[in-house]
Amino acid sequence: MPFFKTTKDILKTPWEDELFNPNWMDSNTLILPPKKEWDYARELQIEDIEVWEQLYYEGGGLGVYAAWDPYAEFYMITKKYFTIFPDGIETYYGKNAQKMVQKRIKELNIPLETKQFWVEPEDMWMYQ
Numbered sequence: 001m002p003f004f005k006t007t008k009d010i011l012k013t014p015w016e017d018e019l020f021n022p023n024w025m026d027s028n029t030l031i032l033p034p035k036k037e038w039d040y041a042r043e044l045q046i047e048d049i050e051v052w053e054q055l056y057y058e059g060g061g062l063g064v065y066a067a068w069d070p071y072a073e074f075y076m077i078t079k080k081y082f083t084i085f086p087d088g089i090e091t092y093y094g095k096n097a098q099k100m101v102q103k104r105i106k107e108l109n110i111p112l113e114t115k116q117f118w119v120e121p122e123d124m125w126m127y128q
Contacts, residue, residue: 003054004033004068007046010078014061019051038072044093046076056105056112061088064105064112073126075101077108095126 004019024031033051038044044067052065060079067074075092092101105112 001030002032003057005052005054005065007049007052010052010063010065010076011046014057014063014078018054033068035069035071038067038070038074040072040094044070044072044074046089046091049074052076056110062110064101064110073097077101077104077110097126 005014005017006019009017009019019033021033035051048070049067051069053068054063054065056062056064063076063078065076065078067076073094075097077090079088090104092098092104102114
């Protein structure tokens, strides 16, 4: 089951709550939070993201997140309490962001499983 967090949750209290709606448990099917597509008119910033999908998290603030709302090729790796990153955050945006974040995850020895996913033909420019 996927987990979701707000930007505030990740940056201020990563060890606490996730974004949760109790009605999500009232169904036998997976219910995901609403999202809107990013238009790529300008480069995304962390502050633009309201909801992130948590791909990985371990104590000490180490986490890997993918932008959910707005939905875009934008990833964030956090490491707040032990010094890996000077500012505690790395971001990857746009074309080939997925490849770049996967490479960095491997360098950091983060055990994150990758899966194949469907990409709409009009969005293939981000993965070539």
